[in-house]
Amino acid sequence: MAWNVGAGLEGKGVLVTGAAGGIGKSVAEAFGATGARVMAVDLDQGAVEAVVAGLPGGGHLAVGANLRDLGALTGLVGRARQELGSLDVLVHLAAVLRRRLNIDEVTEEDWDFQIDLNFKSTFFLARAAAGAMRDQGRGGRVILFSSQGWWTGGLGGSVVYNAAKGGVVTMARGLSRIYGPHGITVNTVAPSFVITPMLMSGLDPTMLESWKTATPLGRLADPGEIAGPVVFLASDHASFISGTTLNISGGFLNY
Template sequence: MKSSFNLEGKTGLITGGGQGIGQAVAKAWAQAGADVAILDANGDSAASTALELESVGVRSLAIAVDVTDNSAVHDAVQRVDSELGELDIAFNNAGIARGEVPSVDMPADWWRSVIDVNLSGVFYSAQAEARVMLPRGRGAILNMASMSGIIANKGLLQPNYNASKAGVAHLTRSLAVEWAPQGVRVNSLSPGYILTPLTERDEVADKRAEWISGIPMGRMGTVDDLTGPATFAVSDASAYMNGHDLVVDGGFVCW
């Protein structure tokens, strides 16, 4: 009997799939049997990741797309659905961080750029995905939130990022209850401190030891710590999970 965690026969897409968490999840979905499209603002990264996925025997498609461009996102999803196969699963992962200045000094464009990518980009992506999923009465969407949407990170001045991720979690709940009667589930993933280019950037280098001291498991997470939860959330194993924010943080928010 096929495992409920198996993704064979499914077609997926991942935004921001050319690097970091998105790339790791793309590889995990491919290992689980799914054909996966890689959507990324960096077309070269998307193309190289797609080639890696094809090397394990699944089909892939690379598309360069800016998730803040609603029309471009719609066209990209339509292309995935027609060229790779009817869309079953999606991970709306593309995101940025831009901060580390006092809120009273934050330029308006710093606020807008983070909200545009992290929140509006997730909405545009989910909307485009639902347009092909809802008529068929099936689909599972996973949105990238963060524990920063639950807590205000000590020592980090990033109200734009925190607000965007809190917005994703509540957007997820809103879409989940609206689309569930039509067969489409929507959940969010909230990582804690994960070793990625965002947490390895210079402006937070001196804070990593403090973060680790607040994690009961005593270490920062890796992208591989998120691949299982991100696969579970779109697989049949989570068939009754809807509107849930899945926190994967080593226990950080427990303290």
């Protein structure tokens, strides 16, 4: 077989959440290019339909769903399994960031809004997907999204958001122990600063400049620079990588 980065992904079923977002769209496109079938999920149904219409390859579908609705998650996973033929990979990107530069302004509603999606739904979705993979009996990959903030504690008014992102790293480590015996790997990716609507929302431009300066590569990441490592983690090349957090920060962090 010729070497390619999408090795093993041809014909696989991949569930991508937050697929209408900056990074999610790029991830969905990258999986489409490997020959995988993608179920792209996002709160914004119109936007995710547009993403799917532009994907390379075939057999993809777009689904509008609110992932904060825990009761819908098992059905969503079941639909992926049925409509894609199998569910082999979950890439869970959907998340929300509500910046509060003054911590005294964080409300309970801010807390619930971010923790419900970024942390609580992440557990129930990952469990539903890994459970389906276990039942299929052919292994699988779960890839969760953390952030540089799991390590730094968060920059730019994002303590609550990053408390969840730290929890996601710990959760993935725990899940990797539980699902490993079923051939299912569980990993997280931790990007630093990626040019997307989320990064830019409510941001002071001087802060952005300081982050560029603190990054040895001297720039922000393009979403495609996150999609490549995600496809790698889902591919045969990463078959013995589990419980890890992939630091994608242009040298901003060293760990």
